[in-house]
Amino acid sequence: MENGEGYVYLALRDAMSSIGQKVNLLAVVVEHGAPKKTKGTGVNSYLLQMREIKVGGFFDFICKILHVSEDLEGNWVLFVWDGTDAPPVSFQTNLDAEAQNPLPLHLEPSPLSRDVLCKFPCVGTVLRIFANNPREELGLRSLGIGQWVKFHKMMFQSQSGLWHGLLTPSSRLSALSDEDNTVVHCERYYNERLSSNLNNLPLSSFPWPSLITETDHDHVAFSTLMDVLTYSKVTQKFKCVVRVVALLPWRAEDFRSPEGTRVYRIRLTLEDPTARIHAYVFAEDGVKFFEGYPPPDTLTRKMNKLLGLTESGSSEDSDNVSRNPPWVQCCIKSYYLVKSNPWETRRYRIFGTKLVQ
Numbered sequence: 001m002e003n004g005e006g007y008v009y010l011a012l013r014d015a016m017s018s019i020g021q022k023v024n025l026l027a028v029v030v031e032h033g034a035p036k037k038t039k040g041t042g043v044n045s046y047l048l049q050m051r052e053i054k055v056g057g058f059f060d061f062i063c064k065i066l067h068v069s070e071d072l073e074g075n076w077v078l079f080v081w082d083g084t085d086a087p088p089v090s091f092q093t094n095l096d097a098e099a100q101n102p103l104p105l106h107l108e109p110s111p112l113s114r115d116v117l118c119k120f121p122c123v124g125t126v127l128r129i130f131a132n133n134p135r136e137e138l139g140l141r142s143l144g145i146g147q148w149v150k151f152h153k154m155m156f157q158s159q160s161g162l163w164h165g166l167l168t169p170s171s172r173l174s175a176l177s178d179e180d181n182t183v184v185h186c187e188r189y190y191n192e193r194l195s196s197n198l199n200n201l202p203l204s205s206f207p208w209p210s211l212i213t214e215t216d217h218d219h220v221a222f223s224t225l226m227d228v229l230t231y232s233k234v235t236q237k238f239k240c241v242v243r244v245v246a247l248l249p250w251r252a253e254d255f256r257s258p259e260g261t262r263v264y265r266i267r268l269t270l271e272d273p274t275a276r277i278h279a280y281v282f283a284e285d286g287v288k289f290f291e292g293y294p295p296p297d298t299l300t301r302k303m304n305k306l307l308g309l310t311e312s313g314s315s316e317d318s319d320n321v322s323r324n325p326p327w328v329q330c331c332i333k334s335y336y337l338v339k340s341n342p343w344e345t346r347r348y349r350i351f352g353t354k355l356v357q
Contacts, residue, residue, distance in 0.1 A: 061151045061165065062182050065143050066126060067116055069108070076140055077108050078129040079120070080149070080165075083190030085203045085273035086125040088243065089161045091323045095250040095307070103246045103269050104160050105276045114230070122226040123199055124190065125273045129154065129165035138173055148176040148183045161245060161271075200224045201241050202273050205327035209241045212305050213328040216352040220331075226274035228332055234346050237333045242270040243325040244306045252299035255286070264290070268350065270330075279332055279348040289355055302355045329353070 063080030070076050105111070107128050120126050129151070134140050143149065152172040154165050176183050193199045200222040201209075223238040231238075246269035249255065256262040264286025268279050281289050290299060308325035331352040337345040 058153045058155055058168075058170070061154050062176065062186070063127065063149060063151070064186075065145055065147050065149060066120055067112070067145065068140070068143060071109065074133055076131040076134055078131065078140075078143070078165075079112075079126050080129055081121060081124055081126045082186050083121070083124040083193065086127065086163045088202075088204050088273075088324075089158050089163070091161055091245060091308075091325075095246065098246050098248045098250060098269075102248070103276075104162070105269075105278070107159060107162050107164050117226075118230045120226060120230070121190075122224050122230065122274060123193060125163070126226075127163060127165055129167060131167040134167060135169075138167065138171070140173075143173075143175075148178065148180065148186075150174045150176055150182075162276075198222070200227070202327060204273075205241055210326035210328050212302075212326065212355065212357040213330060214354045214356050215239060215329050215331050217331055224274040225270065225272045225277055228277065228334065228348065229275055231334065235333070235335055237331065237351070239329065239331050240270075240272065241327050241329055242272050243308075243327055245269050245271050245276070245325055247303070247307070250303075252296040252303065255290075255299060270332075277348055279330075279350050281350045285349060285351045285353075289350060289353055291354055291356070302357065305357060306355060 063082045065078060066081050067079040068076065069079075107130075131138070131140060150173070151165070151167070152174065153168065153170045155168055155171075156163060156165055158164075178184075217237075217239055220237075220239040223240055225240060225242065228236075228238050228240065248267045255266055256264050263283045264281055265283075266281040266286065268281060270277055270279050287293070290302070294302075306325065306328065308323040330350055332348050333351050334346055334348050337347045
């Protein structure tokens with residue numbers, strides 16, 4: 001996008017690939033840290049860390065309507081999909097805040113029911129599009145489930161590391177037929193992806209996930225987190241490629257219970273392009289994961305790699321550290337917490353996985 005003075009403003013996805021270059025962005029900064037002097041020689045060589053930047057950009061976007069919900073105030077959430085993966089987002093997160101202000105597992109006000117989730121594709125990102133007090137001329141009430149739609153001038157934003165769309169006063173919608181060339185291309189791309197042996201791997205993990213973890217089940221096919229969420233049976237084992245975007249507690253000295261047998265008990269927040277879940281590292285699975293009971297400094301070094309903290313940063317200075325967690329393999333098992341309501345009490349644990357670096 002170019003303004004009247006000739007400045008070109010990049011979309012976030014283009015700016016992220018312009019390493020070492022000066023770029024112009026349009027953004028809303030909702031929080032920032034104190035300026036810090038850098039190693040540069042110029043008088044203005046300062047770094048300002050910005051946390052949770054919402055980048056505004058208007059795009060035309062083609063997606064399939066999977067689900068539509070409306071709240072009591074007339075606000076809409078559209079759940080749309082085109083078979084592709086949303087790009088992963090870096091985090092400027094205070095890890096110590098996870099106890100009081102945890103990263104959300106979803107952006108909609110309340111979680112979707114199992115019946116709705118089970119109708120979603122298990123590959124590709126289901127994008128949430130929010131329409132606050134939408135105008136009747138947008139034609140939202142005429143949208144049908146399974147219909148392909150082109151969204152004109154829709155804004156994309158990232159909140160808590162999750163991408164979502166926002167319909168604005170200038171946004172427009174137009175329905176597409178199943179024979180539209182773009183629709184045919186999306187369907188073909190999705191079918192080709194499903195036919196691949198590695199279709200459940202996040203595309204951004206290419207050519208292969210990081211080697212900082214190892215699993216005991218090399219022969220097991222990969223699943224997505226949406227596979228995990230929607231599997232028909234509660235008790236099941238999976239192997240996934242995920243990012244660890246948060247953990248609780250995050251200090252190594254607190255990884256084990258303070259009294260009694262001092263077992264490991266940690267909650268990881270895992271994400272892939274299809275979903276986020278909480279998964280627990282507990283007891284003997286923690287002994288396997290950490291290869292015994294290493295000292296706190298070793299645990300901290302290993303977890304820093306898993307969280308995407310660079311060597312120059314540390315979890316002790318997590319307020320102003322940008323994190324880009326790597327893609328890693330892990331084994332996940334689902335189980336009952338209370339058998340009276342399996343869907344509401346389904347939980348997940350890490351097993352058969354070692355953090356080796």
